[in-house]
Amino acid sequence: MLLSNTKNFGWRGRWIAWRNRVFASERFQRFAMRFPLTRPIARARARGLFDLVAGFTYSQILAACVQTGLLDLLAQGPLDAATISARIDLPAAGTERLLRGAAALGLVEPLGSGWALGSDGAALRGNRGIAEMVAHHHLLYADLADPVALLRRGGGGGQLSRHWHYAESAGRGDADAVAAYSTLMATSQPLVAAQAVDSYRFDRHRRLLDVGGGEGAFLQAVAERVPGIELGLFDLPAVGERARVRFDSAGLASRTQVFGGDFLCDSLPEGYDLVSLIRVLHDHDDGPALALLRAIHAALPAGGRLFIAEPMARTPGAEPVGDAYFGFYLLAMGSGRPRSSVEIRAMLREAGFAKSRVLATAMPLTTSAILANR
Ligand SMILES: C[S@@+](CC[C@H](N)C(=O)[O-])C[C@H]1O[C@@H](n2cnc3c(N)ncnc32)[C@H](O)[C@@H]1O
Numbered sequence: 001m002l003l004s005n006t007k008n009f010g011w012r013g014r015w016i017a018w019r020n021r022v023f024a025s026e027r028f029q030r031f032a033m034r035f036p037l038t039r040p041i042a043r044a045r046a047r048g049l050f051d052l053v054a055g056f057t058y059s060q061i062l063a064a065c066v067q068t069g070l071l072d073l074l075a076q077g078p079l080d081a082a083t084i085s086a087r088i089d090l091p092a093a094g095t096e097r098l099l100r101g102a103a104a105l106g107l108v109e110p111l112g113s114g115w116a117l118g119s120d121g122a123a124l125r126g127n128r129g130i131a132e133m134v135a136h137h138h139l140l141y142a143d144l145a146d147p148v149a150l151l152r153r154g155g156g157g158g159q160l161s162r163h164w165h166y167a168e169s170a171g172r173g174d175a176d177a178v179a180a181y182s183t184l185m186a187t188s189q190p191l192v193a194a195q196a197v198d199s200y201r202f203d204r205h206r207r208l209l210d211v212g213g214g215e216g217a218f219l220q221a222v223a224e225r226v227p228g229i230e231l232g233l234f235d236l237p238a239v240g241e242r243a244r245v246r247f248d249s250a251g252l253a254s255r256t257q258v259f260g261g262d263f264l265c266d267s268l269p270e271g272y273d274l275v276s277l278i279r280v281l282h283d284h285d286d287g288p289a290l291a292l293l294r295a296i297h298a299a300l301p302a303g304g305r306l307f308i309a310e311p312m313a314r315t316p317g318a319e320p321v322g323d324a325y326f327g328f329y330l331l332a333m334g335s336g337r338p339r340s341s342v343e344i345r346a347m348l349r350e351a352g353f354a355k356s357r358v359l360a361t362a363m364p365l366t367t368s369a370i371l372a373n374r
Pocket residue numbers: 166170171172178185186189192211212213214215217218234235236239261262263264277278279280283
């Protein structure tokens with residue numbers, strides 16, 4: 001017996017059912033491959049489907065490139081395979097296999113009798129944060145080895161939730177527990193900071209408090225752009241200590257104040273006319289996320305503003321990053337979910353913010369931004 005009755009889903013349901021019957025039919029697929037006008041589309045769709053099927057293998061080739069230092073090595077200039085093999089400490093056959101796989105993905109490219117860095121390899125190397133993300137992905141992939149089991153147990157309980165200590169033990173984490181994730185956040189912050197700082201006039205404000213500010217990399221980027229602004233950072237005490245070290249060595253100690261605490265139960269410092277939440281909201285389930293927005297609303301003066309930046313779900317052109325990548329990443333982490341800008345703005349209204357708007361960013365794939373008025 002059929003469970004679904006397409007009639008219940010209106011004309012769109014009927015259209016989708018018809019389209020899917022056509023796309024699934026072998027006769028149509030054969031026709032689309034042969035007919036000159038549909039052939040390029042058929043090939044592109046097949047390639048897209050193959051990438052979906054093979055994505056994990058591609059990621060592991062990239063992981064091997066990062067782990068062996070292959071991309072860093074070729075960034076110094078082209079080399080022959082024997083030298084590469086000796087330098088990355090793989091047997092000749094393994095080196096050849098890796099080079100060919102990486103070349104197929106645009107990470108390296110053959111050059112005469114040797115090998116050079118490929119254009120995508122160069123772009124990846126240009127951002128240390130990406131290499132750090134790739135390097136920690138073994139934790140995610142271990143948790144995703146059985147995705148159905150992960151979905152059944154409701155997330156968490158694996159390697160990634162141990163890495164993000166606060167996901168398992170909300171509001172806690174000693175120096176050892178916070179070290180690895182804080183380093184990852186600080187090295188990947190350039191992916192976000194430049195865009196966030198470009199998307200809004202931070203110089204309209206006198207005092208900025210970055211809540212969940214990590215090691216202070218974002219505030220350091222703001223300080224470089226906006227000379228007069230006073231800066232505050234709120235994070236778990238062990239993370240705050242790391243921020244203090246960064247501010248001291250960057251000569252920012254006199255402009256910054258660090259507050260250690262748990263933003264899920266401690267009140268936030270007042271006297272800041274701008275609060276920022278950078279890659280923080282999506283880490284938390286709806287209840288705590290709403291409580292945090294309410295706490296920020298309470299700490300802001302009338303006319304104060306909240307700036308939120310993180311990758312958001314259902315961002316046009318960047319859909320897989322939200323609900324696919326972060327949807328499953330945060331599931332494995334055991335806390336939070338990616339939200340669309342529409343969902344975040346609805347939460348802001350619920351928390352008491354009078355108005356909010358989406359700000360344009362250069363690369364919504366990594367960073368979307370919202371500004372809310374108290
Ligand atoms: C994903 S990191 C983002 C760090 C930084 N904003 C960035 O973009 O690089 C989330 C931060 O929130 C902090 N955090 C998580 N739960 C917290 C809590 N209950 N109280 C205070 N800070 C917390 C973590 O320690 C971490 O530094």
